[in-house]
Amino acid sequence: xxxxxxxxxxxxxxxxxxxxxxxxxxxxxxxxxxxxxxxxxxxxxxxxxxxxxxxxxxxxxxxxxxxxxxxxxxxxxxxxxxxxxxxxxxxxxxxxxxxxxxxxxxxxxxxxxxxxxxxxxxxxxxxxxxxxxxxxxxxxxxxxxxxxxxxxxxxxxxxxxxxxxxxxxxxxxxxxxxxxxxxxxxxxxxxxxxxxxxxxxxxxxxxxxxxxxxxxxxxxxxxxxxxxxxxxxxxxxxxxxxxxxxxxxxxxxxxxxxxxxxxxxxxxxxxxxxxxxxxxxxxxxxxxxxxxxxxxxxxxxxxxxxxxxxxxxxxxxxxxxxxxxxx
Amino acid sequence: xxxxxxxxxxxxxxxxxxxxxxxxxxxxxxxxxxxxxxxxxxxxxxxxxxxxxxxxxxxxxxxxxxxxxxxxxxxxxxxxxxxxxxxxxxxxxxxxxxxxxxxxxxxxxxxxxxxxxxxxxxxxxxxxxxxxxxxxxxxxxxxxxxxxxxxxxxxxxxxxxxxxxxxxxxxxxxxxxxxxxxxxxxxxxxxxxxxxxxxxxxxxxxxxxxxxxxxxxxxxxxxxxxxxxxxxxxxxxxxxxxxxxxxxxxxxxxx
Numbered sequence: 001x002x003x004x005x006x007x008x009x010x011x012x013x014x015x016x017x018x019x020x021x022x023x024x025x026x027x028x029x030x031x032x033x034x035x036x037x038x039x040x041x042x043x044x045x046x047x048x049x050x051x052x053x054x055x056x057x058x059x060x061x062x063x064x065x066x067x068x069x070x071x072x073x074x075x076x077x078x079x080x081x082x083x084x085x086x087x088x089x090x091x092x093x094x095x096x097x098x099x100x101x102x103x104x105x106x107x108x109x110x111x112x113x114x115x116x117x118x119x120x121x122x123x124x125x126x127x128x129x130x131x132x133x134x135x136x137x138x139x140x141x142x143x144x145x146x147x148x149x150x151x152x153x154x155x156x157x158x159x160x161x162x163x164x165x166x167x168x169x170x171x172x173x174x175x176x177x178x179x180x181x182x183x184x185x186x187x188x189x190x191x192x193x194x195x196x197x198x199x200x201x202x203x204x205x206x207x208x209x210x211x212x213x214x215x216x217x218x219x220x221x222x223x224x225x226x227x228x229x230x231x232x233x234x235x236x237x238x239x240x241x242x243x244x245x246x247x248x249x250x251x252x253x254x255x256x257x258x259x260x261x262x263x264x265x266x267x268x269x270x271x272x273x274x275x276x277x278x279x280x281x282x283x284x285x286x287x288x289x290x291x292x293x294x295x296x297x298x299x300x301x302x303x304x305x306x307x308x309x310x311x312x313x314x315x316x317x318x319x320x321x322x323x324x325x326x327x
Numbered sequence: 328x329x330x331x332x333x334x335x336x337x338x339x340x341x342x343x344x345x346x347x348x349x350x351x352x353x354x355x356x357x358x359x360x361x362x363x364x365x366x367x368x369x370x371x372x373x374x375x376x377x378x379x380x381x382x383x384x385x386x387x388x389x390x391x392x393x394x395x396x397x398x399x400x401x402x403x404x405x406x407x408x409x410x411x412x413x414x415x416x417x418x419x420x421x422x423x424x425x426x427x428x429x430x431x432x433x434x435x436x437x438x439x440x441x442x443x444x445x446x447x448x449x450x451x452x453x454x455x456x457x458x459x460x461x462x463x464x465x466x467x468x469x470x471x472x473x474x475x476x477x478x479x480x481x482x483x484x485x486x487x488x489x490x491x492x493x494x495x496x497x498x499x500x501x502x503x504x505x506x507x508x509x510x511x512x513x514x515x516x517x518x519x520x521x522x523x524x525x526x527x528x529x530x531x532x533x534x535x536x537x538x539x540x541x542x543x544x545x546x547x548x549x550x551x552x553x554x555x556x557x558x559x560x561x562x563x564x565x566x567x568x569x570x571x572x573x574x575x576x577x578x579x580x581x582x
Binding site for chain 1: 377400406416
């Protein structure tokens with residue numbers, strides 16, 4: 001059975017992706033758009049709709065969904081609504097992995113090396129965080145460790161920018177750091193898709209234990225939760241999904257905080273039932289943000305990651321401030 | 328019938344002896360109070376019995392299985408747990424917390440069905456929570472939240488219940504409420520081990536008291552046999568007076 005919330009979110013998904021395919025710098029009347037959509041329009045329109053706008057909208061949705069689900073799962077595991085791939089340095093580590101391959105890999109590298117490097121970076125960060133989570137106990141300390149990981153990955157990325165041999169590699173590296181879904185093709189998405197699917201499977205398997213974990217680790221253990229397996233599944237799931245998302249779009253922050261926060265009241269704050277709607281909401285948010293990015297009349301096109309941070313960072317501060325007193 | 332047994336259980340953590348050669352058997356239909364000063368090893372003993380930690384030497388068994396290595400679902404169906412601290416990471420509603428008690432039977436929050444639904448509803452009523460079913464956990468008083476956890480544990484219908492200082496931070500009425508719920512649960516056929524700091528509560532509710540100090544069991548037996556002024560002096564280093572009136576025992580003490 002599909003809940004009313006998930007039904008409405010799916011509806012929003014279809015509408016937002018259709019809007020993303022219809023709206024853009026090339027104005028296209030409804031008649032021409034639908035003709036192109038169903039494959040009977042002019043060649044130019046069909047290229048715009050199917051090869052530029054549709055893959056871009058799909059990429060935005062997939063990236064948002066991966067980040068929304070990863071954020072919801074990490075929040076469930078760490079029992080804190082501020083945990084998120086961006087804040088914890090997972091996205092930055094993934095972007096660093098991808099940048100290293102781009103910087104040192106050269107032309108010999110197979111295409112799949114980029115998503116694999118991004119996922120390796122994401123997994124390294126999530127594993128480090130989970131290991132720290134077992135040892136330190138305090139979630140505030142853990143988030144500070146995440147901030148440290150994020151800063152360090154950012155510093156190495158800055159070092160690569162600093163040492164970039166020519167303007168072309170500089171632009172490439174900048175794209176990974178800022179985050180964008182411009183010029184993405186269905187091939188780029190297909191390359192990351194298997195990792196993404198695997199990530200979603202692991203996150204799905206960890207959903208039920210996350211509800212029990214909300215009552216504390218000892219109680220969860222007594223309820224029959226395998227704590228070790230749950231941690232491993234969330235780490236693998238969030239690492240694979242975030243890594244795949246970064247491989248498509250670079251580092252885009254704060255979606256993983258905002259999406260779960262928006263849907264939580266509608267699922268009675270249950271971590272297990274937050275995962276799916278958080279994923280869909282994350283996707284819709286990025287599709288809508290990307291439409292905004294394309295419509296804003298700025299001299300150079302705004303990067304999606306920049307806009308996400310401009311909107312998401314104040315929301316992060318707001319959520320953190322409202323939690324004063326909680327550990 | 329399932330029995331929980333600790334045989335020659337010793338526990339060392341980082342070279343420090345926490346438990347020293349513990350032998351203890353827990354049976355259905357009996358409420359056992361575990362008392363002793365801070366640092367006596369009460370919580371560690373409970374964790375060994377629950378299988379949350381494995382003893383350094385000796386064996387802790389639930390039925391025929393080793394408590395620490397047995398299947399987690401099977402263990403959850405045999406032994407429930409009431410925590411001392413009741414964190415609620417999310418403002419989930421009462422009904423959903425109680426439904427988590429059926430976790431080992433495949434029930435998720437609000438997806439509970441059939442016998443899970445019945446068990447959840449029965450536990451909610453037994454703990455007097457019918458009016459609070461839809462309340463958010465963050466709006467509950469400490470006493471109410473303690474009763475929600477009781478309902479959550481009872482919903483599993485496990486033959487054993489472990490309660491780790493559940494009366495801490497509760498007002499007197501809340502303490503009596505929670506212990507009466509556990510007492511009723513035991514009278515309905517379950518076995519329970521409760522860590523208590525209040526000797527008067529142990530005297531009122533327990534069938535048997537296990538006295539611990541420095542990792543060892545010093546004595547065990549029914550309250551009327553084991554609560555004596557000299558024992559309270561041995562275990563807690565207090566000067567106590569034990570009063571017997573109308574079959575009830577009460578204790579007053581000073582330094």
